[in-house]
Amino acid sequence: MTLVLRLLLAALGGAACFTSFEPLGWWWAGILGLGLLYFSHTWGDKSPRKRTGALLGFVFGLGLYLPLLPWVGEFVGAVPWVALAITESLYFIVFGAVAVPIARLKHWGPLAFALWFISAEFVRSNWPFGGFAWGRLGWGQIDGPLAQWASIGGPALVTFVAVLAGACIAGAAQSRRFSTTIAGLLVVASFPVLNLFAPTIPDSGEVKVAAIQGNVPRMGLDFNAQRRAVLANHARVTGEVDEPVDLVIWPENSSDVNPFADQEARKIITEAVADVNAPTLVGTITVDEVGPRNTMVVFNADGTTGDYHHKKFLQPFGEYMPYRDFFRKFSSFVDMAGNFQPGTGNGIVHMNGIAVGVATCYEVAFDAAARTAVDNGAQILTTPTNNATFGFTDMTYQQMAMSRMRAIETDRAVIVAATSGSSALIRPDGSIIEKTAIFQPATLIDTLPLRDTRTIASRFGHIIEWSLVVAGLASAILAILVSRRDR
Numbered sequence: 001m002t003l004v005l006r007l008l009l010a011a012l013g014g015a016a017c018f019t020s021f022e023p024l025g026w027w028w029a030g031i032l033g034l035g036l037l038y039f040s041h042t043w044g045d046k047s048p049r050k051r052t053g054a055l056l057g058f059v060f061g062l063g064l065y066l067p068l069l070p071w072v073g074e075f076v077g078a079v080p081w082v083a084l085a086i087t088e089s090l091y092f093i094v095f096g097a098v099a100v101p102i103a104r105l106k107h108w109g110p111l112a113f114a115l116w117f118i119s120a121e122f123v124r125s126n127w128p129f130g131g132f133a134w135g136r137l138g139w140g141q142i143d144g145p146l147a148q149w150a151s152i153g154g155p156a157l158v159t160f161v162a163v164l165a166g167a168c169i170a171g172a173a174q175s176r177r178f179s180t181t182i183a184g185l186l187v188v189a190s191f192p193v194l195n196l197f198a199p200t201i202p203d204s205g206e207v208k209v210a211a212i213q214g215n216v217p218r219m220g221l222d223f224n225a226q227r228r229a230v231l232a233n234h235a236r237v238t239g240e241v242d243e244p245v246d247l248v249i250w251p252e253n254s255s256d257v258n259p260f261a262d263q264e265a266r267k268i269i270t271e272a273v274a275d276v277n278a279p280t281l282v283g284t285i286t287v288d289e290v291g292p293r294n295t296m297v298v299f300n301a302d303g304t305t306g307d308y309h310h311k312k313f314l315q316p317f318g319e320y321m322p323y324r325d326f327f328r329k330f331s332s333f334v335d336m337a338g339n340f341q342p343g344t345g346n347g348i349v350h351m352n353g354i355a356v357g358v359a360t361c362y363e364v365a366f367d368a369a370a371r372t373a374v375d376n377g378a379q380i381l382t383t384p385t386n387n388a389t390f391g392f393t394d395m396t397y398q399q400m401a402m403s404r405m406r407a408i409e410t411d412r413a414v415i416v417a418a419t420s421g422s423s424a425l426i427r428p429d430g431s432i433i434e435k436t437a438i439f440q441p442a443t444l445i446d447t448l449p450l451r452d453t454r455t456i457a458s459r460f461g462h463i464i465e466w467s468l469v470v471a472g473l474a475s476a477i478l479a480i481l482v483s484r485r486d487r
Helices: 002-020 027-042 050-068 078-103 109-126 137-141 145-173 178-195 221-239 263-276 324-328 332-336 361-365 367-375 395-410 456-486
Strands: 205-213 247-249 280-287 292-299 305-310 348-351 354-358 380-385 414-418 424-426 432-435 442-450
Touching (some): 002 050, 027 137, 145 395, 145 456, 221 263, 263 280, 361 380, 367 380, 367 456, 395 414, 395 456, 432 442
Parallel strands (some): 205 414, 354 380, 380 414
Antiparallel strands (some): 280 292, 424 432
């Protein structure tokens, strides 16, 4: 019966963490879910075995990822969705097994548990094929007070503080490790309090922007077959802008017809940009000596082109197919994946003399995208994206939470332009000025601040994350050695 109760706690913990993600956004449930995971490893008079801990971790992972990722299979069936959910849950097997001796550490259990969680999340977010950072627990804290920790250490530090809070609450529920519980909760509460006394950072200027959401003819994987209609939609909506703006952002894939190879497509774009009379960032497909690229390129009002950004962080099994011949043996869907090549740029484009940082769609999940752009002088950020293939699922809202976290992390306003929605204009504090509904044409226009300062996270976030990871590995080794000594 004890094992059944532990498994129930772990499953409920994973499900609770899922509800912290958008569009539900119950950030407090994420902390509660992490506490349930910790409690599943410590509940009762006798600690579970490592193999039990491994099972608990796997069940927690399924409870989180199965409801989080249905959008993966929206138009290709349940197999890819379930396969990805199971794959991501496998990481929690190692985490759960090692968490058993970690939870036995008398006074440092909650802290060591949180550090070890970060180590596991780091591996899951970076390996293999660049990892899958979509399920980082920090994303679920965007509407809570812990989100502000992103300006210090990025999403990794947000996850760490959330796990520490949950473990401390679980420790308090067990009426032990009381001093550690108090200390941990004080750490959790400290940043929101200190933030009240933080000095106001002056803007270095402002810019009036327009985010264009042209919409698509209909949903599904046949979206790209209708690329000329999508291009026409974005040109038409741009033509409806009836006030002066400084720059315009079109979404990823807004022109899936290469305007450098198709004169009709180029004419449509240049006429729309001339009408709005502002440099426009257009998402398109280009081909060079390396191969096809997912490209954002600046079109100027005089018909010339400017800077471009080749997408650097590509989605495996979507934009490219690793080990295509091998995976083709299991599914014919692999041939639907693209063959895009990653870019190597500095992450910014210049528009009207303004350095604009670009993280195209999937790139927003990767820390290096926004941080590299800010390192190279980005004064404002944009996340052009194409979510049309994922229908009315939660994907677009989950991704917007990442854009909001990047705003806090870098202290930059963010422009989200999506083909089918939801698009948004985001302040540097992560709050949304305005956003659109999905699958309808729309334009967002507002004045956003420009910033030149750099946060601690943009300067040292990678060092802070690596420090947490190393401390987590050290905690795991120490806990295993102590466990063997005691045994």
